[in-house]
Amino acid sequence: MELTLNILIGIGLAATCGFRIFIPLLVMGMANKVGYLELSQGFAWIGSYPALVIFGIATVVEIAAYFIPFVDNLLNTISVPFSIVAGIVVTAAVITDISPILKWTLAIIAGGGAASVTSLISNGAHNTSTFFSAGIANPIVSVGETVISVIIAVLSILVPIVVVILIIIMMVLVYRMIRRFKERKLKHMKLD
Incomplete structure (x- = not known):
């Protein structure tokens, strides 16, 4: 059960890396520093004071x-x-008590995969915002991504199963929103 929770924590934190790279590392380091999150061997440096300052x-x-x-x-x-x-x-850092080959396989597939999907969603949101507003709305997108990153990073550690479900729902909603914006723009371009 603990391994499953650690994998879910890792996936949630990894997904957050797709929006902001350093927020999940900072949250993870702080959670480790206060004793709430155990890091696997070789990753204790993430919770050190120098690392927390650098991540901050x-x-x-x-x-x-x-x-x-x-x-x-x-x-x-x-x-x-x-x-x-x-x-x-971040995924490898929270997966403890399994063989290194399995840990790194899970980290690469689940952690790298989650980060790449959310990173591509972030790119799509920024590109769509730039296309429709010439970049004027990008700060709004950035605020949203930052807030989402903090919330997901914290919830990933506190209630990891809820975060994985929220990430899936969020990905579907963002995909639909981007698709709808593109369809509207194409429709308006055809009318002009």
């Missing part, structure tokens, strides 16, 4: 960068591989 600074810089029009789209594009790596790391 990196989080502030990352959030601020997403408020600069067009820089946010560039950041989204280059962050995809980094978010996948972060998703793999």
Whole structure:
């Protein structure tokens, strides 16, 4: 049962990496520091004070960068591989007491997969926002992603099963919303 919960925690945190890379690492480190989250061997550094300071600074810089029009789209594009790596790391960090080959296989498939899906959703949301508003609405998208990242990261540790269900629902809703926006825009373009 504990292994299943740890995998769900890892998937939730990894999905958060697709929106913001450093928020889940910061939340995970703080949860470890207060004794709420056990990290697997070799990942205790995530809960160290130096790491928490670095994650805190990196989080502030990352959030601020997403408020600069067009820089946010560039950041989204280059962050995809980094978010996948972060998703793999956070998943591996919480999976304890299993063989390394199984742990890394789960981390790569589940963690990397969850991070890549949410990263692509984030890219789609920013690109759609840029297309329809010339980037003016991107800060609103960025605020939404930041708030979602914090909520999902915290809930991933507190109630991981709920987060996995919420992530699935969120992915379906975002996909539908993006598709609807694109259909409307194409319809308006045909009318003009």
